[in-house]
Amino acid sequence: MLNEKDINAIESVLFSDEHAETALDYYGFHGLVTASVVAPYEIDNDTLWSIAVGADPEHKTSCPGNMAALIQKLKKAIKIALEDEETITLPFADEDDDDTIANWCTGFIEGHLVDEDRWFEKDDETVAELLLPIISMSDFYDELEMQDLHKDANLMVQLIEQIPEVVTDLYLFYHSNEK
Numbered sequence: 001m002l003n004e005k006d007i008n009a010i011e012s013v014l015f016s017d018e019h020a021e022t023a024l025d026y027y028g029f030h031g032l033v034t035a036s037v038v039a040p041y042e043i044d045n046d047t048l049w050s051i052a053v054g055a056d057p058e059h060k061t062s063c064p065g066n067m068a069a070l071i072q073k074l075k076k077a078i079k080i081a082l083e084d085e086e087t088i089t090l091p092f093a094d095e096d097d098d099d100t101i102a103n104w105c106t107g108f109i110e111g112h113l114v115d116e117d118r119w120f121e122k123d124d125e126t127v128a129e130l131l132l133p134i135i136s137m138s139d140f141y142d143e144l145e146m147q148d149l150h151k152d153a154n155l156m157v158q159l160i161e162q163i164p165e166v167v168t169d170l171y172l173f174y175h176s177n178e179k
Contacts, residue, residue, distance in 0.1 A: 001077045001089070006070050013067060014052065022054025027100050028107030030091045033071060035111025037078045038167060040174040041118050043111060045071050051110050082171040087164045098137075101160055105138035108167075113140075122174070130170050133159040 002010075007026055014023040024032060029052050036043040048071055049063035050056065063071065081088050092100045112119055112131070120127050136149050136159050149155060 002070065002074055006073065009066065010070055013064070019053040024052050024054070024107050024110070025103050027091055027103040028052075028110070030074070031104040031107025031109075032111045033074045033107075034078055034088070034090075034167060035108045037075050037082065038171045038174065039111065039114070039119065040122065041115060043114055047114060048111075051114070052107075057114065082168055082175075085168065085172065088167050090164055090167075101137050101163075102139050105134045105163070106140060108134050109138045109140045126173065127170070130166050130173070133162045133166050137163070 011026050036048055045063040045068045046060040047057050050061040055061040136146055
């Protein structure tokens with residue numbers, strides 16, 4: 001995983017004057033990179049970086065070398081944990097504030113939306129079910145269904161607790177035949 005120095009380096013760029021208004025925070029960045037590891041296809045670093053800083057991924061922003069190295073380091077750590085079928089350690093605890101969890105989930109969904117159709121090609125019902133805890137906590141969907149979910153505090157706690165396991169399940173769903 002990334003150490004405090006690495007995280008500070010990422011945040012210093014994300015929170016710089018150039019990107020502060022549009023960029024993800026570190027939690028969102030971690031969610032985005034996690035989605036890129038889980039995804040059924042490769043998401044290149046320039047696309048990830050464009051999303052992270054709030055630029056249009058269609059007009060990619062070139063990922064600076066030091067950030068590309070940190071993305072690769074984080075991808076590798078996440079992939080190792082998932083390949084070992086471990087429950088991934090996320091950069092938040094169940095008791096963290098809702099914004100932290102929502103930011104991570106929003107970053108993950110940003111990665112999912114890079115090519116949403118490809119996520120659903122294999123088995124749309126299973127993928128939708130697995131994504132539900134992440135979608136429900138993200139800031140992406142403000143539909144009435146999600147508002148009803150948020151009213152049930154016990155259900156929300158259960159969904160949050162499922163997120164690490166769901167990430168592992170999604171990874172294995174897409175990548176178990178690669179070994």
